[in-house]
Amino acid sequence: MSKGVPVKSKIVASRHDAIAGLESGHSLLVGGWGGIGVPQRLILAAVQTAARNLTIVSNNCGMGQAGDVGELFRAGMVGKAIVTFPTSPKAVEFRKRYDANEVEVEVVPQGTLAERLRAAGAGIGGFFTPTGAGTPLAEGRETRVIEGREQLFETALRGDFAFIRVHQADAMGNARFRLAGRGFNPLMAGAAKVTVVEADEIVPVGSIAPDDVHLSGVFVDRVLGPEEIGSVEEGVE
Amino acid sequence: MTQQGWSKDEMARRVAERLKPGSFVNLGIGMPASVVAAVDPEDGIVFHCENGIVGYRALELDEQPDPATIDAGSAPVGLIPGASIVALDQSFAIARGGRLDVTVLGAFQVSEKGDLANWKAPQADLAGIGGAMDLAAGANEVFVMMRHTERSGALKIVRECTYPLTAPRCVTTIVTEYAVMRVTPTGLTVEQLADGVDRAFLQSVTEPELSFAELVTA
Numbered sequence: 001m002s003k004g005v006p007v008k009s010k011i012v013a014s015r016h017d018a019i020a021g022l023e024s025g026h027s028l029l030v031g032g033w034g035g036i037g038v039p040q041r042l043i044l045a046a047v048q049t050a051a052r053n054l055t056i057v058s059n060n061c062g063m064g065q066a067g068d069v070g071e072l073f074r075a076g077m078v079g080k081a082i083v084t085f086p087t088s089p090k091a092v093e094f095r096k097r098y099d100a101n102e103v104e105v106e107v108v109p110q111g112t113l114a115e116r117l118r119a120a121g122a123g124i125g126g127f128f129t130p131t132g133a134g135t136p137l138a139e140g141r142e143t144r145v146i147e148g149r150e151q152l153f154e155t156a157l158r159g160d161f162a163f164i165r166v167h168q169a170d171a172m173g174n175a176r177f178r179l180a181g182r183g184f185n186p187l188m189a190g191a192a193k194v195t196v197v198e199a200d201e202i203v204p205v206g207s208i209a210p211d212d213v214h215l216s217g218v219f220v221d222r223v224l225g226p227e228e229i230g231s232v233e234e235g236v237e
Numbered sequence: 238m239t240q241q242g243w244s245k246d247e248m249a250r251r252v253a254e255r256l257k258p259g260s261f262v263n264l265g266i267g268m269p270a271s272v273v274a275a276v277d278p279e280d281g282i283v284f285h286c287e288n289g290i291v292g293y294r295a296l297e298l299d300e301q302p303d304p305a306t307i308d309a310g311s312a313p314v315g316l317i318p319g320a321s322i323v324a325l326d327q328s329f330a331i332a333r334g335g336r337l338d339v340t341v342l343g344a345f346q347v348s349e350k351g352d353l354a355n356w357k358a359p360q361a362d363l364a365g366i367g368g369a370m371d372l373a374a375g376a377n378e379v380f381v382m383m384r385h386t387e388r389s390g391a392l393k394i395v396r397e398c399t400y401p402l403t404a405p406r407c408v409t410t411i412v413t414e415y416a417v418m419r420v421t422p423t424g425l426t427v428e429q430l431a432d433g434v435d436r437a438f439l440q441s442v443t444e445p446e447l448s449f450a451e452l453v454t455a
Binding site for chain 2: 033034036060063083084085087098109113117118130131133135136178180182183187
């Protein structure tokens with residue numbers, strides 16, 4: 001007969017509680033790839049805060065969908081964007097801010113971005129990759145020939161906050177993704193001081209078999225479920 | 238004067254014919270995406286997408302798409318039996334780690350040495366890289382599938398790329414509407430010519446000097 005483990009629930013009452021502490025100047029890691037796995041309610045909650053001059057780390061700069069990172073540009077909250085693909089014709093809000101010289105952009109190869117986030121979560125300072133060697137990205141950068149191949153030094157990339165979208169989560173923060181919704185989400189979860197999960201569904205602790213957990217709750221600080229218990233009068237949906 | 242050459246679907250078949258059964262293949266945005274519909278499912282080719290899908294297929298007619306399965310251009314796709322999902326770090330580990338047999342990409346320019354330029358026009362103030370640099374640097378072979386020239390008539394197959402590189406010396410095969418070419422240590426070798434395209438015309442729209450494999454006529 002096993003005793004239940006006393007669990008301090010990570011489930012928060014509202015989207016506003018979920019993002020409490022997000023402040024101007026913070027770096028914010030935002031999950032999502034091609035419109036899937038985007039933490040839309042957390043982004044919409046962030047838009048209602050006074051945080052400005054954020055550095056956002058994301059695959060793109062928005063695809064014109066409600067609740068995607070384009071909302072942060074629309075709200076004028078972003079000072080810098082570290083992204084792989086900023087130039088979608090649908091990234092209209094970003095483009096306005098970029099053309100007005102309000103946003104600095106660092107374009108990073110997608111696999112390098114993934115590995116920089118992974119390194120941060122793994123406590124590793126940096127790594128060498130062949131990606132970008134022999135291209136304009138390598139200009140002025142530290143390179144080394146390893147196994148006969150020129151490689152480019154890349155540093156870990158950390159965030160103050162990570163906004164993560166998952167399919168299922170429990171009160172301990174253990175989570176599962178669904179199909180291509182995984183993307184950057186588990187890597188960003190490891191790379192931030194405060195990791196906030198937006199779950200499509202909350203499931204009882206223990207209902208996800210240990211072997212089936214995609215993201216261990218050790219990487220998760222707060223969980224926002226689909227039902228918000230607390231105040232939602234400021235909701236924008 | 239231009240000659241007509243292959244349709245986009247025929248170009249996709251030229252690519253598909255050169256993929257080995259059972260190989261792992263990534264398809265870029267745009268024209269290369271059409272290759273998934275051109276392969277014989279019996280060949281067991283496993284299509285990889287940057288987003289972490291390993292094993293996607295073209296949607297069946299009338300199939301209801303799942304919004305959580307998309308290709309590199311965010312178009313809906315289906316999954317094959319035996320498909321798997323990985324996070325982005327492992328997705329690019331597949332590319333850089335030697336597990337990806339071929340990536341098929343579009344291009345602005347390809348040089349006779351196999352240099353690839355496909356992410357940024359020289360005059361652009363901003364451009365996206367996406368997964369292109371990791372795929373070009375990492376895949377065992379890079380196939381380029383593109384129009385042979387710009388609409389303006391500017392040549393895209395050149396001696397030296399003037400556009401910023403995506404990766405140096407990575408392209409092994411170029412498929413255009415006019416021909417299939419291999420990048421060899423001595424330059425570009427034409428393996429196949431489209432019907433109605435002759436050698437002189439092909440050379441006139443290609444900057445580096447071409448050589449022709451024995452079986453190629455016209």
